[in-house]
Amino acid sequence: xxxxxxxxxxxxxxxxxxxxxxxxxxxxxxxxxxxxxxxxxxxxxxxxxxxxxxxxxxxxxxxxxxxxxxxxxxxxxxxxxxxxxxxxxxxxxxxxxxxxxxxxxxxxxxxxxxxxxxx
Numbered sequence: 541x542x543x544x545x546x547x548x549x550x551x552x553x554x555x556x557x558x559x560x561x562x563x564x565x566x567x568x569x570x571x572x573x574x575x576x577x578x579x580x581x582x583x584x585x586x587x588x589x590x591x592x593x594x595x596x597x598x599x600x601x602x603x604x605x606x607x608x609x610x611x612x613x614x615x616x617x618x619x620x621x622x623x624x625x626x627x628x629x630x631x632x633x634x635x636x637x638x639x640x641x642x643x644x645x646x647x648x649x650x651x652x653x654x655x656x657x658x659x
Contacts, residue, residue: 542640546613551598551605551631551648559604563589566597600649605631621651 556562563585567573571593575585582588586604589597598605622634635647 542638544619544636545639545644546634546636547611547644547647548634549610549632550608551600551633552608553629553631554597554604554606556604559599559602560585562604563597598645600645601652621647623648623651 554562554566564575567585567589568575573588578585578588582591586599590599595610596607598607619638620634620636624632626632631648631652633648633651635644635651637644637647
């Protein structure tokens, strides 16, 4: 069943020159995965990390972010997306959307185009 969903979180960019290698290291060190046995339905370490551990990491605009303080609740309030980019590079967001049409990653991706650059 689709409903309106409100999500809030803080995204902290993981500084890296190679997202795939960084995802591989996170899978191995943080989630204790045997990286020699990639699941058959997975095409990359980035996909593995962001699909299987979607509450912890996300890739937006070709940048890897660690997710913290994630909150999700149901609310009949109309749609919105408030995003702020802090001086330290962290991104905070608060969204409300109908989950039959989108998910929070899509909403934040679009919201980053007009994000406020302060906290």
